[in-house]
Amino acid sequence: MKPLWPPSSMSPAAPPQRGFALIPALFLIVVLGALALVAVRVGSGQQQTVIMALQETRALSAAQTGIEWGAYQSENGSCAASTTLSLTEAALNGFTVVVTCTATTFTNGAATSSSYVLKSTATTGTYGQPGYVHRAVSGTYTNAT
Numbered sequence: 001m002k003p004l005w006p007p008s009s010m011s012p013a014a015p016p017q018r019g020f021a022l023i024p025a026l027f028l029i030v031v032l033g034a035l036a037l038v039a040v041r042v043g044s045g046q047q048q049t050v051i052m053a054l055q056e057t058r059a060l061s062a063a064q065t066g067i068e069w070g071a072y073q074s075e076n077g078s079c080a081a082s083t084t085l086s087l088t089e090a091a092l093n094g095f096t097v098v099v100t101c102t103a104t105t106f107t108n109g110a111a112t113s114s115s116y117v118l119k120s121t122a123t124t125g126t127y128g129q130p131g132y133v134h135r136a137v138s139g140t141y142t143n144a145t
Contacts, residue, residue, distance in 0.1 A: 052133070058091050059122045059135035066097040066120030067139045074116040074141060079103040097122045106144075113144035 066085060073079065079101040087095045102117045118139050125132035 062122035
């Protein structure tokens with residue numbers, strides 16, 4: 001007599017499992033997506049750092065330009081208390097530079113000379129916004145020989 005179970009039309013081996021590879025594949029997709037997101041965020045942060053470093057260097061150059069302009073003006077007898085320059089050329093386009101000059105006279109032997117204290121402040125952007133940059137430079141010059 002034949003056993004009733006399993007029926008003769010079914011094989012005694014278990015049927016193959018389906019969908020087993022789906023779980024690791026989904027896990028791999030999620031992990032790779034997260035890594036791509038992290039890479040994009042890190043790259044974007046590094047790009048912003050480079051852009052701000054470049055803007056800081058430009059602001060320093062703009063402030064130094066104000067000092068040079070003030071030294072030239074003071075050597076030609078014009079030491080204004082405060083002058084605002086709006087730069088429009090090349091990499092310094094968009095910077096506003098405020099130059100202040102203070103003159104002090106002194107005697108140098110038989111001659112009377114002047115000493116000039118120049119302060120230059122360069123800014124661009126709006127305070128509180130990501131693109132705001134501010135640099136200040138000062139210098140002292142004299143016309144004594």
